[in-house]
Amino acid sequence: MKIYKIQIYSNALSKEMNIAIYVPEEYKDVNLPVLYFLHGRTGNENILQQLKLDYVASKLIKEKIIHPMIIVCPNIDNSRGINSSINYKEVRGKYGMVHLGLYEDYLIKEVIPYIDKNYKTISNRENRYIGGISAGGYIALHNGLRHQDLFSKIGGHMPAIDMSYADEDECYFENEGIWKKYDPISIAQSRDVNNLKIYLDDGNNDEGRFYIACEKLYGILKEKNVDVKFNLFEGHHNAEYILANLEKYFKFYNS
Numbered sequence: 248m249k250i251y252k253i254q255i256y257s258n259a260l261s262k263e264m265n266i267a268i269y270v271p272e273e274y275k276d277v278n279l280p281v282l283y284f285l286h287g288r289t290g291n292e293n294i295l296q297q298l299k300l301d302y303v304a305s306k307l308i309k310e311k312i313i314h315p316m317i318i319v320c321p322n323i324d325n326s327r328g329i330n331s332s333i334n335y336k337e338v339r340g341k342y343g344m345v346h347l348g349l350y351e352d353y354l355i356k357e358v359i360p361y362i363d364k365n366y367k368t369i370s371n372r373e374n375r376y377i378g379g380i381s382a383g384g385y386i387a388l389h390n391g392l393r394h395q396d397l398f399s400k401i402g403g404h405m406p407a408i409d410m411s412y413a414d415e416d417e418c419y420f421e422n423e424g425i426w427k428k429y430d431p432i433s434i435a436q437s438r439d440v441n442n443l444k445i446y447l448d449d450g451n452n453d454e455g456r457f458y459i460a461c462e463k464l465y466g467i468l469k470e471k472n473v474d475v476k477f478n479l480f481e482g483h484h485n486a487e488y489i490l491a492n493l494e495k496y497f498k499f500y501n502s
Contacts, residue, residue: 248269249275250268252265253266259356266320267293269295271308271317274315279374280374281319281374283321283378285328285380288381297486299490312494313497313498317368319358321354321358323353329425329429342417347419372396378401384408387402389429392434392438400444402500403431403448404449404496405448405449405455408460409430435464435471436467440471443474444499447461450484451480453482453483454483455484458479
């Protein structure tokens with residue numbers, strides 16, 4: 248396997264941004280599907296190796312359990328992946344620094360085109376997937392549901408979804424209208440969801456109790472006949488939970 252650590256300049260954010268990319272070395276000359284996998288609130292692009300995404304993917308590919316794929320882990324700061332401010336800025340929040348800016352534009356309009364241009368991808372929605380953990384799971388869900396033309400599979404792994412605007416504990420959203428614009432439950436209620444596979448999961452001892460929102464989102468999607476799965480596994484809201492279930496995630500993206 249080959250891990251690329253790169254920087255690209257983001258016009259949306261007016262700064263350099265880090266990206267970690269996994270490419271199965273034996274398939275480096277073959278066009279491959281791409282999984283965009285997003286970190287949580289305190290994480291960064293190093294999730295690729297910290298959570299052993301590279302190791303587990305290589306193992307499953309070697310055992311022919313999954314087909315080879317490229318994995319892209321962009322740094323998205325502590326941003327919720329939304330367009331929260333025209334100009335990039337940092338503000339002090341309840342749990343540390345919060346990053347505001349055009350983060351949705353950064354991911355959708357800059358990262359994806361850059362990867363498709365510079366790596367051997369199969370650049371269509373059928374072979375492009377998005378997933379993430381915690382806040383990254385929330386980002387994967389709202390981007391996947393809002394940009395169904397770009398992604399065919401969405402994974403929300405212990406996704407940090409609040410049940411209401413009043414539950415929001417940081418300063419990402421200027422008002423409730425913007426919160427609803429990006430809230431996966433509100434999006435699922437208000438939009439058609441076509442030809443998507445969605446995987447939701449959480450630990451039964453998740454400290455944030457995000458399984459409540461997962462179950463509600465699952466019910467809405469199921470009523471719309473979406474191909475969606477919801478799994479409540481043993482575990483807490485931590486890295487150990489993700490590591491215990493990572494093989495299941497890869498099998499979903501390969502399904």
